[in-house]
Amino acid sequence: MRSRLAFYWRTSKTLPKQTTSQRPKSSSGSPTLEDVARLAGVSTATVSRCLNSPDRVVERTRNRVLQVVHDIGYAPNFGARALAARRTNTVGVVIPTMENAIFARGLQAFQEELGRHGFTLLVASSSYQPELEMLQVRTLLARGADALMLIGFERQQEVYDILDRRGVPYVISWAYHEGQEAPAIGFDNRLAMAELARHVTGLGHRRLAVISAPQAENDRARDRVLGVMDACREAGINTDGVTVIETPYAIENGAAAMERLMSGASRPTAVLCGNDVLAVGAVRAATRLGLRVPGDVSITGFDDIEIAQIIEPPLTTIHVPHRQMGRQAAQMIVSLLHGTPVGPLRPLDTHIVHRTSLGPPHT
Amino acid sequence: MRSRLAFYWRTSKTLPKQTTSQRPKSSSGSPTLEDVARLAGVSTATVSRCLNSPDRVVERTRNRVLQVVHDIGYAPNFGARALAARRTNTVGVVIPTMENAIFARGLQAFQEELGRHGFTLLVASSSYQPELEMLQVRTLLARGADALMLIGFERQQEVYDILDRRGVPYVISWAYHEGQEAPAIGFDNRLAMAELARHVTGLGHRRLAVISAPQAENDRARDRVLGVMDACREAGINTDGVTVIETPYAIENGAAAMERLMSGASRPTAVLCGNDVLAVGAVRAATRLGLRVPGDVSITGFDDIEIAQIIEPPLTTIHVPHRQMGRQAAQMIVSLLHGTPVGPLRPLDTHIVHRTSLGPPHT
DNA sequence: GCGTTAAATGTAAGCGCTTACATTTTTTCA
DNA sequence: TGAAAAAATGTAAGCGCTTACATTTAACGC
Structure with missing residues (x-):
């Protein structure tokens, strides 16, 4: 409604040209470079220069122009600027x-x-x-x-x-x-995750599981899973026995994955999550299942976002700078x-x- | 560097016009409406219409144009479009x-x-x-x-x-x-908070405190505090005794405020927070201080964002749709x-x- | 004081689109 | 079949800026 009306107002071009008029605005509502130029008594080029390379304009002129710019609240039209400057x-x-x-x-x-x-x-x-x-x-x-x-x-x-x-x-x-x-x-996502996984196996864990984001089109997710596998191999753990569940990053998805993991035949003793969001979900699921973390099952995250410290127990995770x-x-x-x-x-x-x-x- | 060079490349206009040329791109790197028009053998107006009001173009032409659009990966320049369409x-x-x-x-x-x-x-x-x-x-x-x-x-x-x-x-x-x-x-922020505060006083709390965002230029924050005061008055609680701490929304700020509150002479039995972020901080501070929530002190939030369910204990809060x-x-x-x-x-x-x-x- | 150079400013040509209006093509129907 | 109406398409004028180039003004050196 309002925005419609604006179109009908745009008629100044057909009105008598009053070059000396102090009406500061162009008809479209927004003041333009030309408005500023007219009001400051300079050319549009000078106004443009005041804004883009102020040192190419003498101080007296510049001040006058900038004063007008401020007074009428001029803001350069982004599209026009992009078009002309190609930047x-x-x-x-x-x-x-x-x-x-x-x-x-x-x-x-x-x-x-x-x-x-x-x-x-x-x-x-x-x-x-x-x-x-x-x-x-x-x-x-x-x-x-x-x-x-x-x-x-x-x-x-x-x-x-x-x-x-x-x-x-x-x-x-x-x-x-x-x-x-x-x-x-x-x-290096792979190295980072491998380091954590190595720490996990170093603690004595042999039955690991991974909750990862879908790996198909996500090289970071894939690398993280590879990192886990690297560490497993080093520790002599058969990687075929490492269950990997893929699910999009969301707390509830992490929880669902965790439930699946813990309802299976051979429960993992440690679950490495592709990020903190999944890990938080995993922790919540574990808690709901009556499992103690890390007493009954260990859970790790990745990223170290704020939520990692909020959840109880706080997450052991990888800090990414x-x-x-x-x-x-x-x-x-x-x-x-x-x-x-x-x-x-x-x-x-x-x-x-x-x-x-x-x-x-x-x- | 690259972007500078582009200026010197932009010479097609002075080159022999090869209307039949299959070079699809203009010199600037991005294909333009004109490129599409040339390749499809129509005017720029027709291309524009294909994109903006397809039904004003006969199907045969439209298909041909859209094919070209797709083939060369044309995307209309946003600035130019905004400038011309004023929308x-x-x-x-x-x-x-x-x-x-x-x-x-x-x-x-x-x-x-x-x-x-x-x-x-x-x-x-x-x-x-x-x-x-x-x-x-x-x-x-x-x-x-x-x-x-x-x-x-x-x-x-x-x-x-x-x-x-x-x-x-x-x-x-x-x-x-x-x-x-x-x-x-x-x-209505005031009414919402008043409802919660009423519930708090109804539970028997008489010593309330509030952790709020700075009220100065934030009407929502101010209304929420007013809501608490409304409920206090109704319950016959002297609002002068209600400590209000103002601090920007951040977990750590909520924690700091909570610590201040609990180190004072007359500790509140319930702390109403301006939002969940502050409340989470307050809960963490309480926990760190060895206080049980809600055993030793009750804490409420506002907003019902995800974190409200993650924190232990989960927050009683106001759900905002x-x-x-x-x-x-x-x-x-x-x-x-x-x-x-x-x-x-x-x-x-x-x-x-x-x-x-x-x-x-x-x- | 005056020619020369440098600094300041102005002029105007687009940038890539949309759209009013003009023109051409197709459709309709007597 | 052909004139009128309708549909499709083309032409070209900007939209509000930047900037190459032209012009004017100021500064300089002798």
Whole structure:
């Protein structure tokens, strides 16, 4: 209704031109560059320069212009600016899910660091579907993203092709593989999980189980499971005996998986979860089943998000330096955008946080 | 670097026109409407129509065009489209914080419902600062938001002025006041909290305390505190004796406040928290102090977010129908945008969720 | 004081779309 | 069958900016 009316108001162009009028707004409602120029008595080019490269305008003029900008509350039209400048100072990211907090901390840091450099973040979600990721990448590019952050390495080749063809810089995060050519700021999921699993077997556990996110199109999930298997092999445990349940990251899914695991014939003494969300669900299920954690069964997480400390017992988990990862990824992007050479990349360090959900196996 | 080069590449206009050429891309890297038009052998207008009002194009032509669109992976440039159409099918929202999950569920539903109607959501955060909210509103408008959702009623008058001047529809959410003229989809924070507080006093509690978000520029927080006071008055409790600690929503802040509360001379027997995040912190602090909840002290939350069930003991709290709120707010916005008349507004219902963090006072 | 150079500002051509209006093609029906 | 109406398509004018290039103004050196 209101928005409809606005269209009918837009008639000034047919009204007598009053160049000297002090009416500050253009007819569309939003003041434009031209409004500012007129009011300040300069050309639009000068106004533009005041906003984008202030030192190319003499101080007296600049002050006058900025005063007008402030007075009429001018904000440059983003679309027009993007169109003309072919640059938006916007960085896009496609995360697999917004449903839980796994990406929150890292993204927050990513955004903060980008903001520090004058960039804005655009977030899209792929729901763990490769086609949707492709679509979101296109959308982000259409929206003018100057660069992209993507999670993990594995995706449709087309995504990489498009990015390369358009010359859009990108960084991969949340994962790191030795020898991967794409610029990545992340950690080695396999090594991290292997370290934890090794600790678990070191405690004497021989009957392990894993609750993982679906591995099909998720290299991080797959690597984590591989890490468990690595440790099992080292400990002489037959990996065929390690049950792996796949289920999307959600507390209730973790709980359901745990129930299945504990209703089976040979109950595991330790359940390694693909992340903290699943682990929290597992703990809740165990509690509901009347099992003590870690007395009757040990449970571990991955990520070390806030909830890991809230649950009782608090989770022994792998701490991922999400904030650092987000910050570095942002710095990397800024460097790519500025053409600053970036040094060699090293994986981030993760470490085990010993809390109480993991203990020796019951006898 | 790359993006610089693009300027020098952009020379196709001066090259011999090869209308029949199969080179699908324009020089800038992204295919444009014109590329599609050329390849499909139609005008740009027709391509545009295929995308925006398919029924105005004969099927044969449409198929041919859409085939090309698909083949070269064309995605319309958002900025150009916004500029030309003066409409973006984008809705903006400014939430006070992204730091915790209080807005997550509602926003998710909001976004889903918007998506169902072909709209995209743009989220910005004000960090509970009115000036920043003003700025974010401007930014969102500059980015072409067709409509806005805002949280709570209280803000700089200028925000409302701008919105009205530009004819941008908006809805207020997360709050409801009888007689407020602005379209609002929310609940009455005061009444909701009063109901819970009444239940607390009904249990026999006489020494209450409140841990609230800073009330200064947050009408929801203020209303919730007022609700507690209402119930106290009804129960004949002197409201001067009700300690109110203000601290931003964060688990650790809730814990710190709780510690302060319990180290005072007259310890409260029940602590009503402004939301679940603070309540979780309070529970943790109580536990750390060796106090049993609710044995030694009762604690209540507000919102009923996921964490309320995770914490031990699970929180007695107020369930806010966030999903319903988000959905309805989205429907309201769509109606406003379409000019569909909207019926009279009614507040959403909240209700107490009885779990275990609240009990009778210890004697 | 004046030519020269540098700094400040202005002019205007797009960026990639949508859409009012003009033109062409197809359909309809006397 | 052909004129009128309807449908399909094309033409081109912007939308609000940035920026290459042109012009004007200020600063400088002798």
